[in-house]
Amino acid sequence: MGKMTLVATVSLACLLCTATIALAADPGTEDPNNWPQYNRTTNAWRYSPLDQVNKENVSKLSVAWIAHGGDITMGIQETPLAIDGVIYSITSGDRVAALDGKTGRELWSYEPKLDPLVKKVLFAPYSRGVAVGHGMVFIGTVDGRGIALDQKTGKQMWETHLTDFANCHGCNFTSPPVIAGDVLTFGSTAGELATQGKIFGVDAKTGKKLWEFNTIKDDPHSWPGESGKYGGGGAWMPGTYDADTDTVFYGTGNPGKDFINSERAGDNLYTDSIVALDPKTGQLKWYRQEIKQDVWDYDSPYEVMLFKKDDKNLIVHMNKSGYVFVLDKNDGKIENIWPISDVKNFVKDIDKRTGELIGRVELPMNQETLICPSTFGGRSWNSGAYNPKSGLWYNNVLDFCGYLKPVAQKDDPKDYGTGHTGSNDFGRLVLAPDGRKPGRLDARDPFTGERKWTYEMDVPGFASALTTGGGLVFNGDPLGMLRAFDADTGKVLWSFNTGSGMRSGIISYAVDGEQYILVPSGWGSYAALLLPPLFPQLEKVPAASTLIAFKLAK
Amino acid sequence: MTRGFVMVAVVVILIGDVAFSEENIPNLKDPTMIAAGHDLFLGKQCAHCHGADGRGGINLTRRVLDPKGVFQSIADGREKSGLRMPAWRGVLSDDEIWQATAYVLSISQQSK
Numbered sequence: 001m002g003k004m005t006l007v008a009t010v011s012l013a014c015l016l017c018t019a020t021i022a023l024a025a026d027p028g029t030e031d032p033n034n035w036p037q038y039n040r041t042t043n044a045w046r047y048s049p050l051d052q053v054n055k056e057n058v059s060k061l062s063v064a065w066i067a068h069g070g071d072i073t074m075g076i077q078e079t080p081l082a083i084d085g086v087i088y089s090i091t092s093g094d095r096v097a098a099l100d101g102k103t104g105r106e107l108w109s110y111e112p113k114l115d116p117l118v119k120k121v122l123f124a125p126y127s128r129g130v131a132v133g134h135g136m137v138f139i140g141t142v143d144g145r146g147i148a149l150d151q152k153t154g155k156q157m158w159e160t161h162l163t164d165f166a167n168c169h170g171c172n173f174t175s176p177p178v179i180a181g182d183v184l185t186f187g188s189t190a191g192e193l194a195t196q197g198k199i200f201g202v203d204a205k206t207g208k209k210l211w212e213f214n215t216i217k218d219d220p221h222s223w224p225g226e227s228g229k230y231g232g233g234g235a236w237m238p239g240t241y242d243a244d245t246d247t248v249f250y251g252t253g254n255p256g257k258d259f260i261n262s263e264r265a266g267d268n269l270y271t272d273s274i275v276a277l278d279p280k281t282g283q284l285k286w287y288r289q290e291i292k293q294d295v296w297d298y299d300s301p302y303e304v305m306l307f308k309k310d311d312k313n314l315i316v317h318m319n320k321s322g323y324v325f326v327l328d329k330n331d332g333k334i335e336n337i338w339p340i341s342d343v344k345n346f347v348k349d350i351d352k353r354t355g356e357l358i359g360r361v362e363l364p365m366n367q368e369t370l371i372c373p374s375t376f377g378g379r380s381w382n383s384g385a386y387n388p389k390s391g392l393w394y395n396n397v398l399d400f401c402g403y404l405k406p407v408a409q410k411d412d413p414k415d416y417g418t419g420h421t422g423s424n425d426f427g428r429l430v431l432a433p434d435g436r437k438p439g440r441l442d443a444r445d446p447f448t449g450e451r452k453w454t455y456e457m458d459v460p461g462f463a464s465a466l467t468t469g470g471g472l473v474f475n476g477d478p479l480g481m482l483r484a485f486d487a488d489t490g491k492v493l494w495s496f497n498t499g500s501g502m503r504s505g506i507i508s509y510a511v512d513g514e515q516y517i518l519v520p521s522g523w524g525s526y527a528a529l530l531l532p533p534l535f536p537q538l539e540k541v542p543a544a545s546t547l548i549a550f551k552l553a554k
Numbered sequence: 555m556t557r558g559f560v561m562v563a564v565v566v567i568l569i570g571d572v573a574f575s576e577e578n579i580p581n582l583k584d585p586t587m588i589a590a591g592h593d594l595f596l597g598k599q600c601a602h603c604h605g606a607d608g609r610g611g612i613n614l615t616r617r618v619l620d621p622k623g624v625f626q627s628i629a630d631g632r633e634k635s636g637l638r639m640p641a642w643r644g645v646l647s648d649d650e651i652w653q654a655t656a657y658v659l660s661i662s663q664q665s666k
Binding site for chain 2: 072073074075119120121122124125407409414415416417418419421423424425426428522523524526528529530531532533542543544
């Protein structure tokens, strides 16, 4: 190597070092020690590159600390964040806390005074996470506000009322906002509510509302007559911000009334879709509807994963139907569609080029119709995890069905506790007709759906998975068992009884050279209310709201 | 109209309005009340968690329940063992909450 080449190489290396350090200062970058946003990185992979805990030593994991999260109502559903050795956590009632990542000691906490109406609405009082950036911790509240806290002290910096909480059937926020540069985007609940779901853009520094995007398109062809007035939609899980194209991607919720489509005989845009928005203006760049005129409650608010493959920029995204859409990131063009399970009868098939649903099963009024998958979906809202080393995407598959029975229902956005569903319930749950196990953890190629391994369960998983650079997959089940799998083979390498079921997101982070696995444990949510008839084992699962951190025993 | 007549009329209206207040338990075994309560039970989607026949995830048929406790749970909501039921006071009238109470008691252990 010549002298000049050496100098140039060193200079380039230093430049890269500088760039890496600069990037690592902000959440959403690739600092392996941190878990800085809901799905860890902007590609939404839920992959931690940390490899101190690996296949050879995972059996030596032991408890480092345990912290009580707070109120146990509806369990603990969050994915906590870990930034520079501090854990940021949100639990029931929108209680936020910062904890020392080495000890679990609480550094500060914050609990907003919530609107008393929260006690009447359908979706409360749980939250699935916080966002951290600009020296602040941001939350969306269950009474429809955006709130910013000082990252170091927990002191409230600003609050903004975003949803018309009392007049929108209690539409609110149960997930964190997305940080898109200087803008925060908040997606509201709306499926099952007599309202029109919105995505809001807010100035991160001041809290000023910049724009709102209506997930119900103002178009009589899409929504004949008055049918769009209470069309639902919304975006109740976090989106993905792509800095390369300055785009925020959201998956949207289902149309209402859920099980009656006779009054909304259009395609019902932009429900059950991916929408690509300009975060500065809220302008729609493109959309891809995955379930047209949904009548089975197959929302699409799940994680929007980003990939580069064969010089293509791709999105991989699943909706509740269990169909996975592989799309061109730039325009939403379909590259492939594959099913996560063959337990499905709501359509005969799907056109893998156009996405057209073939052979739809409609729901006659006042009669039960068996629909697979159930309203819980082929997978619940909890994210999967993709490991770039194995090339596999790990998901908790739900292989059970439900009988749906539409009944007439009045529109009433003040009837807070009643879902705008056109039914008396969310469906009578039953096992799959072929009698197979009702759940499994699947490892599949995210682009083709080819399955590498599967782990069957008597009670399906309802937690977000974690995969790591140590070649591991961590997954928790509703009965409380946390398991570590070999990411390549599916072999169970370690397990631990956390004492309550998991409905949350497992993360990994490192402080002072030690890797931690952090597991929120505390069974709750609507799953805890609705599943026991099908899974009687769940009746005796104790509630909790606990954060359990593991590390290797010394 | 005399002042006395107005007073009587007001009292009659008030009594009519609060005939089934929270403190004034109506006849909960009245089949009409139970039937109206069943309609509310279905229409307000109590079946989500309790099942169409009360044998859902939160099974009411195994429980020993008392009228005021059921009324209060429906009116003010319930948070126990990590589970949550929304509050219905203000959405349902006291009369309607008593009707729903009558139905719940009709399928609970106490009435058998």
